[in-house]
Amino acid sequence: MLVAKVLKKSVLTVVMVIIAVLLLFPIVITFTNSLMTEQEIGINYGPIGQMNKAAAGRENPFVNLKLLPDQVTLEQYGKVLVGSPRYLMMFWNSVFMVVPIIAGQTLVAALAAYAFSKLQFRGREHLFLVYVLTMPMPFQVTLVPNYIMADKLGLLNSSNAIILPGIFAAFGVFMLRQFMLDIPYAYIEAAKMDGAGHSRIFYKIIIPMIKPGLAALVILLFVDYWNMVEQPLIFLDDPFKQPLSVYLSSINGELGIAFAASMLYMAPMVLLFLYAETYFIEGIQLSGIKG
Amino acid sequence: MEKWGFWHGFSMKKKIKKWIRKDSAAAWLFLAPSGVGFALFYLIPFAMGMIYSFMDSAVDGQFVGLDNYRELLASDSFRKASSNTFYFSVVSVPLILALSLGLAMLLNKNIYLRKWLRTTYVLPLVVPVASIILIWQMLFDWNGSLNAWLSGFGFERVDWMKTDAARNVIIVVYLWKNIGYNVILFLAGLQQIPKDYYETAQIEGAGRLRQFGSITIVYLTSTMFFVVIMSIINSFKVFRETYLIAGDYPHDSIYMMQHYMNNMFTSLDIQKLTAAATLMVGCILLIVMGLFALERRHRKYME
Numbered sequence: 001m002l003v004a005k006v007l008k009k010s011v012l013t014v015v016m017v018i019i020a021v022l023l024l025f026p027i028v029i030t031f032t033n034s035l036m037t038e039q040e041i042g043i044n045y046g047p048i049g050q051m052n053k054a055a056a057g058r059e060n061p062f063v064n065l066k067l068l069p070d071q072v073t074l075e076q077y078g079k080v081l082v083g084s085p086r087y088l089m090m091f092w093n094s095v096f097m098v099v100p101i102i103a104g105q106t107l108v109a110a111l112a113a114y115a116f117s118k119l120q121f122r123g124r125e126h127l128f129l130v131y132v133l134t135m136p137m138p139f140q141v142t143l144v145p146n147y148i149m150a151d152k153l154g155l156l157n158s159s160n161a162i163i164l165p166g167i168f169a170a171f172g173v174f175m176l177r178q179f180m181l182d183i184p185y186a187y188i189e190a191a192k193m194d195g196a197g198h199s200r201i202f203y204k205i206i207i208p209m210i211k212p213g214l215a216a217l218v219i220l221l222f223v224d225y226w227n228m229v230e231q232p233l234i235f236l237d238d239p240f241k242q243p244l245s246v247y248l249s250s251i252n253g254e255l256g257i258a259f260a261a262s263m264l265y266m267a268p269m270v271l272l273f274l275y276a277e278t279y280f281i282e283g284i285q286l287s288g289i290k291g
Numbered sequence: 292m293e294k295w296g297f298w299h300g301f302s303m304k305k306k307i308k309k310w311i312r313k314d315s316a317a318a319w320l321f322l323a324p325s326g327v328g329f330a331l332f333y334l335i336p337f338a339m340g341m342i343y344s345f346m347d348s349a350v351d352g353q354f355v356g357l358d359n360y361r362e363l364l365a366s367d368s369f370r371k372a373s374s375n376t377f378y379f380s381v382v383s384v385p386l387i388l389a390l391s392l393g394l395a396m397l398l399n400k401n402i403y404l405r406k407w408l409r410t411t412y413v414l415p416l417v418v419p420v421a422s423i424i425l426i427w428q429m430l431f432d433w434n435g436s437l438n439a440w441l442s443g444f445g446f447e448r449v450d451w452m453k454t455d456a457a458r459n460v461i462i463v464v465y466l467w468k469n470i471g472y473n474v475i476l477f478l479a480g481l482q483q484i485p486k487d488y489y490e491t492a493q494i495e496g497a498g499r500l501r502q503f504g505s506i507t508i509v510y511l512t513s514t515m516f517f518v519v520i521m522s523i524i525n526s527f528k529v530f531r532e533t534y535l536i537a538g539d540y541p542h543d544s545i546y547m548m549q550h551y552m553n554n555m556f557t558s559l560d561i562q563k564l565t566a567a568a569t570l571m572v573g574c575i576l577l578i579v580m581g582l583f584a585l586e587r588r589h590r591k592y593m594e
Contacts, residue, residue: 013403019394020411023467026426027418045429062439063429112325119318134333136520136575138527140552141568144343144561145336168328198317219417227420229531230549234556248421255425262422273417277410284472285479 027266029067034076034263036069038256045255076260086247087261094243097159097232098225101166102218109172109217110210114202116173117180118188128177131170139230150235161235166225172217179213179286180206215276216283226269337572344565359566369567371543372551375458379529379547383462384522388515390466391473396507398474399481409478413471420531423464427536431460452537455544465529472525473518480514481507509593516586520579 033041044064080087115121116128146165147156155161183206191201207214232242244265248258273280344359346352363369398409430437431451438448449456484506492502530549533541539554540546548571555564 009402012397012400016394016397016402016408017404020408023415023471024411026423026467027414029426029429030422062434062442063432063436065429065436065439108325108328111321115318115321119314119321121315121318124318130334131329133576133579134329134337136524136527136579137572138530138549140549140556141572142333142336142340143552143556143568144565145339146332147556148339149332149336164328165332168325168332170329170333173325198321202321223417227531229420229534230553245419245421248419248424258425262419262425265419266417266422269417269419270414273414274410277413281409281413281475284475 027270029065030259030262030266032067032069034259035072035074036066036259037071037073037075040066040070041256041259076257077264079257080261080264083257087244087264089240090242090244090247091264093159093241094226094245097162097166097228097243098222100163101225102221104163104167105169105172105221106214106217108167109176110207110214111202112173113176113180114198114206117177118183118185118206119198128173131173134170135174143234147234156235157237157241159236159241162228162231165231172221175217175220175283176210176213179210179283182286183209212279212282213286215279216281216286219272219276219280219283222272223269340565341569341572343561344569347562359562360570363563363566363570366563368546368554369551369563372546372548373567373570375544375546376548379458379461379545380523380526383465383526384519386462387466387469387473387522388518391470391518392477392511394470395474395477395481398478409475412474415468416471418468420535423468423532424536427460427464427532453542455542457537457542457545461529461533461545464532465526468529468532469522469525473522476514476518476521477511480511484510512589512593513586516582516589519582523575523578 036044044066116124116131150156150161155164187205187209188201191205196204227245228243229245232246236242248261248265343352345354345356347355347358394412398405398412402408429435432438433448433450435451437451442448451457451460488506488510489502492506497505527549530547533545533547534550534553537545539550539557541550548567552564552567555561555567
């Protein structure tokens, strides 16, 4: 009986591990390949995109997906970081767009979420529904009016054209409201009895109690905006203002440094995720339970 | 003592009333920053877009009624884009629901390495789009690894990105990226179902399938609504990957609404773009409102 139980548990675990390995595969490959020399990458991945030139003459026309490098080197990283200023410049472009969006949206959304969850006012539910309904809309839906709006406000070709809409997106309001709904009204009542005003309640009670929500929101926003593709392409003409997400697709030709650049690009997000994982998962879960 | 109590109570009541009256003023203050920005960057643009869709030009335009829509619906590329987007959502959303629910149920069982496994499933979510494109090319190129394996087993190679197979490639990428997010949502829902429900069911002789149907699914329904909405939102985001790998004009089978709208923007066909946007907004609204209505009915039923 016990043996059967352990066996069943092991078999299940093995199945799940196989799935996990499949999911991790692209990440692991990127990492190990980032440690290869340029020559090795050239040899392995030369055949990419050579459909018609018929890799005919070659012995092995296929890409050679290799897990382990013949020779481990940090050469690629050196080239990306030191060799050209482009990577670092675009990295900072990304940071200067993403940080204000995260800080701004978290603050603005927390204030609004407090009103939507703990304060009574007319039209509350309807207004909230309007917020929620904008969430699933793809960016392209308001492309023209947003462009005209950015033009009128003088934001074109400035990162503010991306930052400002980012700050006021509805997602943060939606998520933080979910968390605030969980805070029992009694806490607020008690604070009111003690003579606390709304700003004090917000700052002293609400904010400390929704910390997992804030952490989850920060990570989700980071993931989303670190990955921006459409907005910068439309709003920023100047290639020197583009963020990192656009850079990587522009180095397609230089396969040699692409893996290291990918790793460097991925690293901040993966590290942040691993660091705050518990909060993040708790955050996502709590946002979902209430529906 | 009692008198004091009464007075105390009275003054408290007055205080609370005052508070409630002050509530709505405070509410508007708290809402103001978000409200102004939201109106400026979301509501007004939505309304403007809708108005443009009935005009012949965005600048000093004339009202032309449904002309733009007529033209739009007659356009082949719009039809292609809308049917592709529809197809993609209809296939990928149910698929990801089934797979992630399955994984979540397995993960909810007594297995080893649970925490570690959960982390791995979520990790793809934080991997940036651009980093994945490389691997994508290596796997799905004509000379890519997938074809290498296929021909190793004696099959014909497939030109993954330039035939209808591209659809499946995109579905795979979507699943890979978003499955973890859904798994943790479902996991939370599963952990909320009391264990003794299953025990009772077992004692009463209900089989596995029966338990799944009348306990798991029923108690997961509100989680399910949320997951469906998030899955639809995320299904629109696959555009980023598709765009970075295949550019403005990918293979016909993966030409999405977003491609269409982007291209209309580049070619300055504002009329078609706004009309298409308005139709898309309408469809999304219908779906989401439908889901909300269903959820409300379900909630009533549960009570």
